Amino acid sequence: AQKITQTQPGMFVQEKEAVTLDCTYDTSDQSYGLFWYKQPSSGEMIFLIYQGSYDEQNATEGRYSLNFQKARKSANLVISASQLGDSAMYFCAMREGTGGSTGNQFYFGTGTSLTVIP
């Protein structure tokens, strides 16, 4: 089974509107971390937001928030007040186990291409 599933290959949003990018995950670990990365056309990977499995509150970072629904195993990214510069690929990722362990590879989803329309 896929560890991370992103079902929206492409999304469009009007500038200044909010948009939700979906992400579901699969793990049997009790301790894990969920991450969102932005990849603009230049190719770099930019860390956006993190949610730990034990965090009770949804993570927020500026215009980004993570809608964490543990029972549903979903970790959707919400971008409020979209800007033209938000047009990019967005990857959801998960790391299983605690951060103190060695290794701890990330599992990435296939990404969602977001286009912000003026």
Next chain:
Amino acid sequence: EPEVTQTPSHQVTQMGQEVILRCVPISNHLYFYWYRQILGQKVEFLVSFYNNEISEKSEIFDDQFSVERPDGSNFTLKIRSTKLEDSAMYFCASKFAGIDGYTFGSGTRLTVV
């Protein structure tokens, strides 16, 4: 803000040649990683490195690949006898410890011709 630096940004090599991709992680980071992304596809884990040894590697990371931290600052990925299907963006990443996300480098785009 500290960065992970990767060089070169783009490398073209002939099939069968060896390439070395270079990364300078953030100086106090302890864990180092290589990922690759074939054009239009998802990011795939290659290898993690901690305490001067490989701690985890994927099926992709076969005998064709090797990593090294030769001098305490650089972290290199060597690909021997490159194949066309090795063409991809290769990302280096590092982290200090704990549960935070990695810091990724800006990537090296490898093109094998």
